[in-house]
Amino acid sequence: MDREKYRKYIYWGVTAFVVMALLTALIFVIINWTKVKAVGSLLNGILAPIIYGAVFAYLLTPIYNRVRKRTADGAGRLGLSKKAAGRMGQLAGTVTSLVVLIAIVTGLISMLIPQLIESIRGIIEALPASIVNLERWLEGVFADNPEVEANVMAYYDTAASYVQNWVTNDMIPNIYNILSGVSSGIFTAVNTMMDMLIGLIVMVYLLNMKEKLQTQMKMIIYGVFPRKAANKVIEECRYVHRVFGGFIIGKLLDSLIIGILCFVLMSWAKMPYVLLISVIVGVTNVIPFFGPFIGAIPSAFLILLVSPLQCLLFLGLILLLQQFDGNILGPKILGDSTGLSSFWVLFSILLFGGLFGFVGMIIGVPTFAVIYRLTTELITFLLGKKELSQDISRYENLDYIDEKKQYIDRTE
Numbered sequence: 001m002d003r004e005k006y007r008k009y010i011y012w013g014v015t016a017f018v019v020m021a022l023l024t025a026l027i028f029v030i031i032n033w034t035k036v037k038a039v040g041s042l043l044n045g046i047l048a049p050i051i052y053g054a055v056f057a058y059l060l061t062p063i064y065n066r067v068r069k070r071t072a073d074g075a076g077r078l079g080l081s082k083k084a085a086g087r088m089g090q091l092a093g094t095v096t097s098l099v100v101l102i103a104i105v106t107g108l109i110s111m112l113i114p115q116l117i118e119s120i121r122g123i124i125e126a127l128p129a130s131i132v133n134l135e136r137w138l139e140g141v142f143a144d145n146p147e148v149e150a151n152v153m154a155y156y157d158t159a160a161s162y163v164q165n166w167v168t169n170d171m172i173p174n175i176y177n178i179l180s181g182v183s184s185g186i187f188t189a190v191n192t193m194m195d196m197l198i199g200l201i202v203m204v205y206l207l208n209m210k211e212k213l214q215t216q217m218k219m220i221i222y223g224v225f226p227r228k229a230a231n232k233v234i235e236e237c238r239y240v241h242r243v244f245g246g247f248i249i250g251k252l253l254d255s256l257i258i259g260i261l262c263f264v265l266m267s268w269a270k271m272p273y274v275l276l277i278s279v280i281v282g283v284t285n286v287i288p289f290f291g292p293f294i295g296a297i298p299s300a301f302l303i304l305l306v307s308p309l310q311c312l313l314f315l316g317l318i319l320l321l322q323q324f325d326g327n328i329l330g331p332k333i334l335g336d337s338t339g340l341s342s343f344w345v346l347f348s349i350l351l352f353g354g355l356f357g358f359v360g361m362i363i364g365v366p367t368f369a370v371i372y373r374l375t376t377e378l379i380t381f382l383l384g385k386k387e388l389s390q391d392i393s394r395y396e397n398l399d400y401i402d403e404k405k406q407y408i409d410r411t412e
Helices: 002-031 033-046 050-076 083-141 146-172 174-225 227-269 274-284 291-304 310-335 340-383
Strands: 396-400 406-408
Touching: 002 033, 033 050, 050 083, 050 174, 050 227, 083 174, 083 274, 174 227, 227 274, 227 340, 274 291, 274 310, 291 310, 291 396
Parallel strands: none
Antiparallel strands: 396 406
């Protein structure tokens, strides 16, 4: 009896110590957030090849698994041994994954860079004529309302003068600084390319040893945690994989389709900068909720310099694509992969976007979905320990719970 009593005290003592240690660590991180973020950035730079390789391997795992299985099955039917067929499947899956990744990256670069250079050159050359054309268009629109025309043209003249002064007084005199910045950007791009090349090697290793890594992690989990807790950890890891895999891969496919649709519709409407804008819209569409608008703002400005009417048509096109994506395509591909309401989706994007930038806006929704589920399960467990109802509807009109654990509703 005394042993059980002391064991209970030890359990509560250890639990209190762990909770206090976690709270202390959390407070330390909040107080020293700038330093923690700097250390995180340093580690991110050091481990960039590993991160790239892990991301590539995670995204290409479905392709790798499918090709490896089909190749291994085909080799087995040809009479090869199981071991030889497995090696052939691994080789085929690895080569296919590399080819797919290199083809996507090379295709995007070969299409986007020339189009980007051509677009920038065209904007600079056409800027004076575009300003004049836009001024004439505004005068024609407000010709019947002189007061509104005067106010609009005053703001327009101020904006046009600012742009022209910036080009004349800032951009051209500081061309050497711009070139220096471009050189620095090229150096950064070269470093990034080197990290990505090493990441390809890491990806190959991870794809071919992921089963062994999973086995080792299971051994560690069952060795460290009690069996019941270890089963729960494994279950939650599978949930994390299901949420992240379903959301990110589904969102990439969804954005690819939106980018292609944007390209087709813009080509049909004979709009300018079709390829560049389609890539911008497709890439920014990866960000939930805000993505279409983030991509539409710079794209609309580019088209506005060419034709205000086409700019209005483009904005209508983006609104149409956003409605199609949000109500038809997105739910069809993603389903309810996160289980979050619209408010929590918005909250997670703002929170993680503010903390981690563009990457945070992409991973914010699935990350918060995991946190939301863990919090829900913790509250459910604590309610069960207190022998209280775990049915959320039971608390809808609740006023209080009396000492006999009877639920007293509010009186209208």
